[in-house]
Amino acid sequence: SEDKLRFDNRVVVITGAGGGLGKMYAHYFASRGASLVINDYGVSLKGESASSSAADKVVSEIISAGGRAVANYDSVEDGENIIKTAMDSFGRVDVLINNAGILRDKSFIKSTDRDWDLVCQVHLNGAFKVTHAAWPIFRAQKFGRVINTTSPAGIYGNFGQASYSAAKHALIAFSDTLSQEGSKYNILVNCISPIAASRLTETTMPPEILKVLDPKYVVPIVAYLSHESTSATGGLYETAGGYINSIRWELSKGAVFKPDSSFTPAAVKSRYSEITDFTSGNKYPDFKHGVDYLGLMKQAMTQSSNVHDEELCFKDKV
Numbered sequence: 526s527e528d529k530l531r532f533d534n535r536v537v538v539i540t541g542a543g544g545g546l547g548k549m550y551a552h553y554f555a556s557r558g559a560s561l562v563i564n565d566y567g568v569s570l571k572g573e574s575a576s577s578s579a580a581d582k583v584v585s586e587i588i589s590a591g592g593r594a595v596a597n598y599d600s601v602e603d604g605e606n607i608i609k610t611a612m613d614s615f616g617r618v619d620v621l622i623n624n625a626g627i628l629r630d631k632s633f634i635k636s637t638d639r640d641w642d643l644v645c646q647v648h649l650n651g652a653f654k655v656t657h658a659a660w661p662i663f664r665a666q667k668f669g670r671v672i673n674t675t676s677p678a679g680i681y682g683n684f685g686q687a688s689y690s691a692a693k694h695a696l697i698a699f700s701d702t703l704s705q706e707g708s709k710y711n712i713l714v715n716c717i718s719p720i721a722a723s724r725l726t727e728t729t730m731p732p733e734i735l736k737v738l739d740p741k742y743v744v745p746i747v748a749y750l751s752h753e754s755t756s757a758t759g760g761l762y763e764t765a766g767g768y769i770n771s772i773r774w775e776l777s778k779g780a781v782f783k784p785d786s787s788f789t790p791a792a793v794k795s796r797y798s799e800i801t802d803f804t805s806g807n808k809y810p811d812f813k814h815g816v817d818y819l820g821l822m823k824q825a826m827t828q829s830s831n832v833h834d835e836e837l838c839f840k841d842k843v
């Protein structure tokens with residue numbers, strides 16, 4: 526129908542597209558006219574035993590359905606090779622979906638350096654490497670769409686996932702910064718936090734829940750954010766089972782202290798409940814790039830009387 530989003534002549538690179546969510550995205554974009562780079566290192570959930578079969582399978586499915594796709598078997602840690610595959614095969618890149626991922630869940634006390642390094646390498650450094658290789662191409666053509674994949678663990682934290690949550694949270698900040706650097710070149714960068722039935726979740730949720738969480742329900746927001754008609758950038762969206770929301774930070778009203786010798790740890794202690802007060806009326810609904818510190822400083826300076834520079838010391842009177 527008319528209202529279908531099309532991706533004709535677009536080249537879409539999807540990392541970790543050999544299974545789970547990435548494979549769903551791949552089939553969607555191929556069915557809407559895009560040429561696909563199906564990257565998959567073909568590893569186990571823990572990131573071991575690389576193979577080419579996962580990517581090959583999705584490529585042959587797409588081709589037999591009449592679509593266009595090529596495989597790439599590199600780890601996202603070698604992101605430049607993935608972008609090279611796109612350039613060699615199709616001569617451009619328009620959309621990059623950073624989706625590859627592994628898990629090495631352990632309580633923090635049992636986590637090893639290797640678990641930490643591998644998880645950060647794949648999720649965070651991998652997204653960096655692929656995006657960094659695509660960025661000059663996006664800039665030169667003044668078009669680019671990047672979707673980074675965080676997780677509820679990356680937003681809220683999760684027991685047993687210190688490495689994963691840290692790497693995933695970092696991707697939110699990565700997206701925010703790139704959205705600021707990219708907007709003037711029509712490079713739009715967003716972050717999604719999906720929940721979906723895949724090998725990643727099959728052991729952690731009951732079958733009746735997993736049925737509702739079909740990965741196909743994550744496709745629509747990813748497609749919209751990847752389309753040429755979108756202007757959304759710097760967003761964070763949770764999506765699962767047909768529900769999509771948008772997340773932003775909330776600031777408490779905060780407390781303004783006189784910048785003089787009365788500004789002590791004891792003063793912080795006595796006004797701590799004000800500092801952490803989130804009751805209504807204290808919201809900053811429109812802030813995007815953080816607090817107006819200059820405004821607050823001016824406010825503080827007008828509140829204080831006869832402040833001398835030498836009083837701007839932090840003498841603890843506790």
Ligand code: NAI
Pocket residue numbers: 540541542543544545546547564565566567568569570572579599600601602623624625626627647651674675676677718719720721722723724725726
């Ligand atoms: P999945 O395990 O089914 O798919 C991930 C794919 O990434 C696999 O095919 C794997 O071979 C590939 N991969 C792993 N390391 C790679 C590397 N170094 N280079 C290239 N490919 C690599 O997992 P799923 O569920 O599809 O997850 C996709 C993304 O969504 C991941 O980033 C995951 O952390 C994230 N996510 C998934 C959730 C879910 O409920 N399924 C929840 C929150 C986040």
